[in-house]
Amino acid sequence: MSTENNDTKNNEPKNSEVDQYSGVETTGHEWDGIKELNNPMPRWWVYTLIVCCIWAFAYQIYYPSWPLINSYYEGMGGKTQREVVKAELEMIAEDRSVFADKIQTTDLATINSDPNLTEYALAGGKAAFGDNCAPCHGTGAAGFIGYPNLNDDVWIWGGSLDEIHYTINYGIRGVHEDTRINDMPAFLRDELLSRQEIDDLTTYVQSLSDSSIQSTPAVHEMFIDNCASCHGEDGKGLREFGSPDLTDAISLYVTDRDSIVDIISYSRGGVMPTWNGRLDEATIKSLAIYVHTLGGGE
Amino acid sequence: MANEQKDANSPKSEEVTNAPQPNIKQAQVEAVNKAVDRPLYASRKKIHPQRVKGKFRTIKWFMMAFTLGIYYIAPWLRWDRGEGIPDQAILIDIAGRRFYFFVIEIWPQEVYYVTGLMIMGGIALFLVTSTAGRMWCGYSCPQTIWTDLFMVVERFFEGERNARIRLDKAPWSLIKLYKRIAKHLSWIIIALMTGGAWVFYFSDAPTLFNQLISNSASFDAYLWISLLASFTYVFGGIAREQVCTYMCPWPRIQAVMMDEETLAVMYRHDRGEPRGPHKKNDPWDGRGDCVSCRQCMVVCPAGIDIRDGLQLECIQCSLCIDACNSIMKKVGRPEGLIAYDSLKNFDRREIGEKNQFRIIRPRTIIYSFILFVVTLIMFFTLLNRSTIDVNILRDRNPLYVQLSSGDIRNGYTVKIMNKSAENQKYSIGIEGLNTFELRAEGITEYNDEGTPIISVTRDKLRSVKIYISIPRDELLSDSKDITFKIHQIGSDTNDIQSTSFKGPKL
Structure with a gap:
C-alpha cells in the first residue's frame, strides 16, 4: 500500500519552476511565498566531505578506535596516550635534570652563591613549598598557632641554611633516627609542681x-x-x-x-614530618634555600 | 554576444557598429561588476585586465618596486647596538620582548609608542583619503601590489587578455596544463617568498635564512611562512578584487572622509556624453568625446565601468585614466576624459567656472592638525624616554612580619629595568619613615648611609627582594604611606614610587 502511495506521490507533477532572477530551478517547496532554489551542493563542500570520510577511515585503522569485548583494537600505528604522556614526562625530567642534578650534588652554600642555581632552586622550592609545607605553615609561610612563622627571625632549631636543611630532611619528632627531638615535662600531669x-x-x-x-x-x-x-x-x-x-x-x-x-x-610538642625519603634531595635543598630567603634566614 | 545586447538598455546605447574609427576597435567587453542591475548575490566572474601603458601605470610600477623593495630588504639591514643585543635594524624580538627600530628600542611596557605610530598612520590615511581619495588602495595597499605582481606572472605565462580568455575556454591540453602549472607554481614561489620575508622581521634574518636552507628552522617559522604564503596565494592569485569588495572594511569607511572636493578617478560625463562610436573625419559637434571603445573596462582590475560613476569596487588605481588618455590621443581629443576630479568640479563646469583643487578645507585642516599634534607628542615622549623603569610589589602574604624584637617588617619586590645602553648602579632610598632598617636580599654592596647599591646590566631587568623593619611605635595606624626613591648613580635620573607599610591593627 505504501509503495502505491509513494508511486502516486512521485508521479504528482512537481511545482518546480525556473526562478526568473537566478535562472535556477526551484525545488517546489514554498513557505509564505519564499521558494527554495535547487542549487547543487557547493563542490568544495562535497570534496571536503569526501576527504573527511577518507580521513575518518584511515584514522580508525591507524589509531586505537574500536572497543572489543575484553580489550580494544590497538591500531596499526601502535600509539597510546599513556606512552605520549610518559615520553613527555621523561622529557621534562631530562630538561630539569641539568639543574636538578647540579643541585643534588652541590653543597648549599655553593648553590646560594650561584645566581642561576639559586633562581632555579627558588622557583622549585616555592612550588614544593606550596605542595608539601603550606598545609601547616601557610602559603606565605606565616604559620599558624603551633606551626612556626618562617618569615620572622626566630628559629627554634636554627635558621642557617644547613640547620633549615637538617630540619626539613629529618623532621621534628619525626620517624628518622636523626630527627630533631626534645620533650618538655608536663609539670602538673607528672606531679613535678603544684x-x-x-x-x-x-x-x-x-x-x-x-x-x-x-x-x-x-x-x-x-x-x-x-x-x-x-x-x-x-x-x-x-x-x-x-x-x-x-x-x-x-x-x-x-x-x-x-x-x-x-x-x-x-607540655607541648608539635611534629614535623621527616621529608627524607618522601622528597628527593634536590627538592629538599631547594626548599631550604627558599625558606632561607623568606626574610629570617641566618 | 547576448550580453552585449542586454547592455543596450541604457539610454546612451553603445551598439556595435561594423565600421567605427578604423584605428579604434570597440572592445567586446562588459563590466563584470557593473553598477546597474547589480544582483544581491552573484558568483564571481573572472576578470581579465589588459596591460596598459601610461603615466599612472609607470607610477604604479615604481610604487610596486619601492614597497616590495622595502618589504624584502628591510629585515636584512644591520644596526650595531653593541655586544649581546641584536644588530638587526628592524626586529620584533618576541622571545626577548623587545622591538628594535634603528635607534629606537621599545620594551613591552612602552607599547604605547606603537599605538601612537598606528594613530599617526591612521590619521595620515584619513588626510590622504580626504584629499585625494583612495590613494592607499590604488598605489600602496599590499593587496593591490601583490595582485599586480601576480598579474605580471599571469601575463607572462598565459599572454594578454584575449589570449587568457581563449585559454580559459579552451579544452584541457598539454600546453594549457603547462601554462596553468607554470603560473600557479610561480605564484606559490612568490607567496612562499612573501611569507619567508615576513618571518625575518621576527628573528635574526641571516641566521634564520641559513636555518631555512638547512631545513632546521623552528616549527613557528614554517607555520608562519605557510600561513602567509597561503594567504598571499589566495588573496593575490584567486580572490583578488573580491578581497577589496567584500572583505576589506576600508571601502566602506573611507566614504565618510570624502567630500565633494575630494579627488577621485572620475569619468567626466559632461564632456564624454553623449557617447558613441566615432568614425574618422566625422565631426565632433553635438556629441561627447567618449568613443565607446571600452578600454577603461578592459584594463579595470575591479571589473567595473568607471562611466557609471563612483563605485564601491573602484580602488582608484587610475589605470583607466591611462587607457582613456591613449585613446584620446589617437582620436585627437584632449586627454583627461577620465581623470582625477572632484564632484564639485562638475558643478563648477556646469556654471562655466574653471576646475579647482581646494586642498585646504576644514576637513584636511583638522586631520593635519591632529596628525601634527600626535607626531609632536610622539617626538616629545620619545626624546624624553626614561632610561629607568621601576615596579614595586609589596608582599601580601604575609602582609607583615613581627620580629622577635617587636619590630614590624614588610617585604617588597623591587623590579628595576635598565633601559639605558650602559650597565648601571642604583641606590634605593626610602622616604616617609623616621627610623628603619633596610636589607636587600642577595646584595652585598651598601653605601655609607646603609642604602643598598644594586647593579643592573644594560638592557636587563633585575628583581630584588627588599626587607624594611621599623620599631613598633613608628606605626601610628595599621598602614603608613612610604616612597621608594630609586636613583641612578652618577646621573640625575630618579624614579619615585609610592607604596605603603603595613602593620597589625592597633
Missing part, C-alpha cells in the same frame, strides 16, 4: 617579655631549678635543645595566662 607553683611560674614567664608584670626572686629560683636547664637562666632558650626563647615578642602558642598555665602543666 598548681600554685605553676601559677607563680606563669607570672614569672609573663614577666620575661612584659616589664609591667612583676615576679619574685623565689619564683626565679624555681625557674632556675625546673626550666633553666633547657630555656637557659635568662629564659632566652637554647637551640641545641630546641627550646624557645621566652623573652622575645614572638610565641609559637597563644600567650594569655591560661594558655601558659596549660603549656607548663601539660
Whole structure:
C-alpha cells in the first residue's frame, strides 16, 4: 500500500519552476511565498566531505578506535596516550635534570652563591613549598598557632641554611633516627609542681617579655631549678635543645595566662614530618634555600 | 554576444557598429561588476585586465618596486647596538620582548609608542583619503601590489587578455596544463617568498635564512611562512578584487572622509556624453568625446565601468585614466576624459567656472592638525624616554612580619629595568619613615648611609627582594604611606614610587 502511495506521490507533477532572477530551478517547496532554489551542493563542500570520510577511515585503522569485548583494537600505528604522556614526562625530567642534578650534588652554600642555581632552586622550592609545607605553615609561610612563622627571625632549631636543611630532611619528632627531638615535662600531669607553683611560674614567664608584670626572686629560683636547664637562666632558650626563647615578642602558642598555665602543666610538642625519603634531595635543598630567603634566614 | 545586447538598455546605447574609427576597435567587453542591475548575490566572474601603458601605470610600477623593495630588504639591514643585543635594524624580538627600530628600542611596557605610530598612520590615511581619495588602495595597499605582481606572472605565462580568455575556454591540453602549472607554481614561489620575508622581521634574518636552507628552522617559522604564503596565494592569485569588495572594511569607511572636493578617478560625463562610436573625419559637434571603445573596462582590475560613476569596487588605481588618455590621443581629443576630479568640479563646469583643487578645507585642516599634534607628542615622549623603569610589589602574604624584637617588617619586590645602553648602579632610598632598617636580599654592596647599591646590566631587568623593619611605635595606624626613591648613580635620573607599610591593627 505504501509503495502505491509513494508511486502516486512521485508521479504528482512537481511545482518546480525556473526562478526568473537566478535562472535556477526551484525545488517546489514554498513557505509564505519564499521558494527554495535547487542549487547543487557547493563542490568544495562535497570534496571536503569526501576527504573527511577518507580521513575518518584511515584514522580508525591507524589509531586505537574500536572497543572489543575484553580489550580494544590497538591500531596499526601502535600509539597510546599513556606512552605520549610518559615520553613527555621523561622529557621534562631530562630538561630539569641539568639543574636538578647540579643541585643534588652541590653543597648549599655553593648553590646560594650561584645566581642561576639559586633562581632555579627558588622557583622549585616555592612550588614544593606550596605542595608539601603550606598545609601547616601557610602559603606565605606565616604559620599558624603551633606551626612556626618562617618569615620572622626566630628559629627554634636554627635558621642557617644547613640547620633549615637538617630540619626539613629529618623532621621534628619525626620517624628518622636523626630527627630533631626534645620533650618538655608536663609539670602538673607528672606531679613535678603544684598548681600554685605553676601559677607563680606563669607570672614569672609573663614577666620575661612584659616589664609591667612583676615576679619574685623565689619564683626565679624555681625557674632556675625546673626550666633553666633547657630555656637557659635568662629564659632566652637554647637551640641545641630546641627550646624557645621566652623573652622575645614572638610565641609559637597563644600567650594569655591560661594558655601558659596549660603549656607548663601539660607540655607541648608539635611534629614535623621527616621529608627524607618522601622528597628527593634536590627538592629538599631547594626548599631550604627558599625558606632561607623568606626574610629570617641566618 | 547576448550580453552585449542586454547592455543596450541604457539610454546612451553603445551598439556595435561594423565600421567605427578604423584605428579604434570597440572592445567586446562588459563590466563584470557593473553598477546597474547589480544582483544581491552573484558568483564571481573572472576578470581579465589588459596591460596598459601610461603615466599612472609607470607610477604604479615604481610604487610596486619601492614597497616590495622595502618589504624584502628591510629585515636584512644591520644596526650595531653593541655586544649581546641584536644588530638587526628592524626586529620584533618576541622571545626577548623587545622591538628594535634603528635607534629606537621599545620594551613591552612602552607599547604605547606603537599605538601612537598606528594613530599617526591612521590619521595620515584619513588626510590622504580626504584629499585625494583612495590613494592607499590604488598605489600602496599590499593587496593591490601583490595582485599586480601576480598579474605580471599571469601575463607572462598565459599572454594578454584575449589570449587568457581563449585559454580559459579552451579544452584541457598539454600546453594549457603547462601554462596553468607554470603560473600557479610561480605564484606559490612568490607567496612562499612573501611569507619567508615576513618571518625575518621576527628573528635574526641571516641566521634564520641559513636555518631555512638547512631545513632546521623552528616549527613557528614554517607555520608562519605557510600561513602567509597561503594567504598571499589566495588573496593575490584567486580572490583578488573580491578581497577589496567584500572583505576589506576600508571601502566602506573611507566614504565618510570624502567630500565633494575630494579627488577621485572620475569619468567626466559632461564632456564624454553623449557617447558613441566615432568614425574618422566625422565631426565632433553635438556629441561627447567618449568613443565607446571600452578600454577603461578592459584594463579595470575591479571589473567595473568607471562611466557609471563612483563605485564601491573602484580602488582608484587610475589605470583607466591611462587607457582613456591613449585613446584620446589617437582620436585627437584632449586627454583627461577620465581623470582625477572632484564632484564639485562638475558643478563648477556646469556654471562655466574653471576646475579647482581646494586642498585646504576644514576637513584636511583638522586631520593635519591632529596628525601634527600626535607626531609632536610622539617626538616629545620619545626624546624624553626614561632610561629607568621601576615596579614595586609589596608582599601580601604575609602582609607583615613581627620580629622577635617587636619590630614590624614588610617585604617588597623591587623590579628595576635598565633601559639605558650602559650597565648601571642604583641606590634605593626610602622616604616617609623616621627610623628603619633596610636589607636587600642577595646584595652585598651598601653605601655609607646603609642604602643598598644594586647593579643592573644594560638592557636587563633585575628583581630584588627588599626587607624594611621599623620599631613598633613608628606605626601610628595599621598602614603608613612610604616612597621608594630609586636613583641612578652618577646621573640625575630618579624614579619615585609610592607604596605603603603595613602593620597589625592597633
